[in-house]
Amino acid sequence: xxxxxxxxxxxxxxxxxxxxxxxxxxxxxxxxxxxxxxxxxxxxxxxxxxxxxxxxxxxxxxxxxxxxxxxxxxxxxxxxxxxxxxxxxxxxxxxxxxxxxxxxxxxxxxxxxxxxxxxxxxxxxxxxxxxxxxxxxxxxxxxxxxxxxxxxxxxxxxxxxxxxxxxxxxxxxxxxxxxxxxxxxxxxxxxxxxxxxxxxxxxxxxxxxxxxxxxxxxxxxxxxxxxxxxxxxxxxxxxxxxxxxxxxxxxxxxxxxxxxxxxxxxxxxxxxxxxxxxxxxxxxxxxxxxxxxxxxxxxxxxxxxxxxxxxxxxxxxxxxxxxxxxxxxxxxxxxxxxxxxxxxxxxxxxxxxxxxxxxxxxxxxxxxxxxxxxxxxxxxxxxxxxxxxxxxxxxxxxxxxxxxxxxxxxxxxxxxxxxxxxxxxxxxxxxxxxxxxxxxxxxxxxxxxxxxxxxxxxxxxxxxxxxxxxxxxxxxxxxxxxxxxxxxxxxxxxxxxxxxxxxxxxxxxxxxxxxxxxxxxxxxxxxxxxxxxxxxxxxxxxxxxxxxxxxxxxxxxxxxxxxxxxxxxxxxxxxxxxxxxxxxxxxxxxxxxxxxx
Numbered sequence: 128x129x130x131x132x133x134x135x136x137x138x139x140x141x142x143x144x145x146x147x148x149x150x151x152x153x154x155x156x157x158x159x160x161x162x163x164x165x166x167x168x169x170x171x172x173x174x175x176x177x178x179x180x181x182x183x184x185x186x187x188x189x190x191x192x193x194x195x196x197x198x199x200x201x202x203x204x205x206x207x208x209x210x211x212x213x214x215x216x217x218x219x220x221x222x223x224x225x226x227x228x229x230x231x232x233x234x235x236x237x238x239x240x241x242x243x244x245x246x247x248x249x250x251x252x253x254x255x256x257x258x259x260x261x262x263x264x265x266x267x268x269x270x271x272x273x274x275x276x277x278x279x280x281x282x283x284x285x286x287x288x289x290x291x292x293x294x295x296x297x298x299x300x301x302x303x304x305x306x307x308x309x310x311x312x313x314x315x316x317x318x319x320x321x322x323x324x325x326x327x328x329x330x331x332x333x334x335x336x337x338x339x340x341x342x343x344x345x346x347x348x349x350x351x352x353x354x355x356x357x358x359x360x361x362x363x364x365x366x367x368x369x370x371x372x373x374x375x376x377x378x379x380x381x382x383x384x385x386x387x388x389x390x391x392x393x394x395x396x397x398x399x400x401x402x403x404x405x406x407x408x409x410x411x412x413x414x415x416x417x418x419x420x421x422x423x424x425x426x427x428x429x430x431x432x433x434x435x436x437x438x439x440x441x442x443x444x445x446x447x448x449x450x451x452x453x454x455x456x457x458x459x460x461x462x463x464x465x466x467x468x469x470x471x472x473x474x475x476x477x478x479x480x481x482x483x484x485x486x487x488x489x490x491x492x493x494x495x496x497x498x499x500x501x502x503x504x505x506x507x508x509x510x511x512x513x514x515x516x517x518x519x520x521x522x523x524x525x526x527x528x529x530x531x532x533x534x535x536x537x538x539x540x541x542x543x544x545x546x547x548x549x550x551x552x553x554x555x556x557x558x559x560x561x562x563x564x565x566x567x568x569x570x571x572x573x574x575x576x577x578x579x580x581x582x583x584x585x586x587x588x589x590x591x592x593x594x595x596x597x598x599x600x601x602x603x604x605x606x607x608x609x610x611x612x613x614x615x616x617x618x619x620x621x622x623x624x625x626x627x628x629x630x631x632x633x634x635x636x637x638x639x640x641x642x643x644x645x646x647x648x649x650x651x652x653x654x655x656x657x658x659x660x661x662x663x664x665x666x667x668x669x670x671x672x673x674x675x676x677x678x679x680x681x682x683x684x685x686x687x688x689x690x691x692x693x694x695x696x697x698x699x700x701x702x703x704x705x706x707x708x709x710x711x712x713x714x715x716x717x718x719x720x721x722x723x724x
Contacts, residue, residue, distance in 0.1 A: 406572045411512045412524045414574040416465045418497040419514045419567060420444060421521040422472070422486070424451055426458020434515035434567030435462070435486070436576065437496045438617060442488040445617050446566030447581050448477045448549070449539065451484045462488050465522050476620030480628055480693065482538060482549035482581055483613055485620045497568055500575035502609035505529055505554060513558040513580055513605070515567030527558030527603075533680070535690035536606050538582045550686065552694040553606035554578045560605030569607040578607030615696060629697045629718035632661020633668060635685040643675040643706065644688035666716035668705070675711070676704035692718065 403409040418437045422444075424430060433450030437443070444462065451474060454460055460472040470488045477484035509529045517523050534555045539547040556569060560580050569578035584604035619626045634650035634657075646663075647656040648670050656670045657663050675682055677691040678701060695701065697720035704713050 405574070408512055408524070408526045411570055411572070411574045412514065415497060415512070415514055415568065415570055416522055416524075417495040419465060419522070421463045421516040421519075422446060422450055422566070423461045423463070424454045424458060427453050427455035429453035432516060432519045432563050433565045434563065434580070436566075436568045437494050438485075438621075439496050440494050442491060442494060443475065443617075443621055444472065444486050444488065445579065445613065446484055446486065447579065448479050448482045448484045450566045451477060451486060452479075452547075460486055462486070463521065476624040476626070478616055478620065478626035479539065479547045480549055481608070481612065481616045481626060482551065483579070483608065483616045483620070483626070485617055497570075498575045499610055499614055500571050500573070500577040502554065502577050502611045505532065505571070505577055507532060510572050511556055511558055511577070512570045512574075513556070513560055513564060513567060514570070515560070515564030515580060517559075517561035517563040519563055523564075525559040527556050529554060530557045530603075531555035533694075534606060535687045536582060537686055537690075549581075550690045550693050551581065551606065551608050552612070552690045553581070554609055556605045556607060557603040558605060559601040559603070561601050564605075577610050579610065579613045580605060580607045582606040609694075612694060625722055627697055627720045627722060629692055629695050629699065630662070630721045631668075631692060631701075631703075631716060632658035632663045632719060635688065637685050639673075639685070641673065642683055643673040644682055644685040646670050646672045646674070662716040662719045666703070666714040668703075668714060668716075669707070671707075673706045674703050675706060678702050679704075 403413065405411070405414065415436075420435050420437065422433045422435055424433070431450060431453050433446055435444040435446035435450075438445050451458075451460060454474065456474075460474065461469055462472045463469045468491075470491050472486040472488045475485040475487050507529050510526065511529055512524060512526045514522070514524050532554055534553045536551050536553050538549045538551065541547060554569065554577070556578075558569070560583050562583075564580045565582075567580045568576045569580055571577045583601055583606070586602045616626045634647045634654075636645045636647040639645040646668060650656045650658075657668055674688055677688065680691065682688050682691060692701070695718055697718050699718050700715060701718060702713060702715050704711055706712075
């Protein structure tokens, strides 16, 4: 029958051709036919398919393909029908001597041999009622020698279940959803059947790796082995990295703190001469520090800190007026030397117009006065060193240069009546000076005092010194009273307790906005602006005259005129240039004297 699959039939051949085909020896992979077993006499044989040996010729007159010793295939008797049933129609006889006409959908087949017979599925291997076969090899009858079915062929059909070398590759099929195994009903009692004489070859089926087995039961795939999860490997890697990082961090911290895993010995210079050149900053500081002191003042409702330096071996110390002004007449003044020793001091005299004061310590030996220089010899650019106690940090040394000379400044003015305003023709320096440096020495390259540090210019406004109350730091604009002026005032304070001021005998109009210093129309309390019989009156000055130069130096306002005059001593001669009625005239006068406050 044609079920859509190749039927393994040999091509028909005539009897003479079959007779000429020699019987080849058996191949290793051929399957011999089994000898038929006799059927039990008590049972009626059922019709079974008969295997036909197509390699042998029948007896004379019989067609090729007839069973050996029996009738032709078309003479096979039909099976008997059971009682009470109509006999089944006998299958049509097959004449193998005739050429078979292939069906339209069948492909021509290559010559090949049929596969070895396989017992039909479901048949028992032997009859139940057959006599037992002894197991001894000697007791078994010698089976007939198997005859090969065909000659060896290198393109022979492989064992059943495998595709031949010329067969197309089976299509890849995806596994279907798993079908749960179904219960197979228990088989009924086996019905004894006679052993078939020959077994028909099983039809060739397409190989399906995912299909069901021969028993119809879907094979269950073995459970897949669970592979180690990636999460476990990741966790292990993270733990390893964490441990490695901790160990590495510990080692790194130890190396950083201790400089390595071994003892570190750094190279260092040996002992050397600590002496310095006298003109160096270190040499100047070493020479001047023993003569510099720090002052702490309290009383009168206030307290302050400043600096001073020793003038002589008698214990006189020069400082600023605004440093000791807070003590009043009954305050306490304590002097601390660079060695750390302290002593009480008393006020000798002070002058607000020059912002200078002198105090004295008693019972102290070993004082080292600082030498005084000459401020007239100073030039812009000369190196200077400042020593003081900025923000109460005693024995602080800074250095710089002289950045300007004869810089007119005013400081003070907290009282409001002008009595505490100081007018200074100052030396300007970029050596850092801060609150607490006031009263300290400004030294030249030979450790000589050339100025008294008094004021700084703050970055935020109009404060000019420590007396302004501002606590801003240095911006490189410091001012010192020239030592020539300080020496004269200090001598007067030590000798008389008071300082004298040089005057010209005029009252100035401080509200004048023009260039120069204008002589007022009226003096204080309605008095004449030009003092009768004074230096200005004798020189011929009049009210309304505008003074524009003093000894050839330009004067821009009244404060600058006062600064220029106070830079001299009483009795000095000055040349004044003034404007009157649109023209300039020159007058010469001798400075007078007034008592300071």
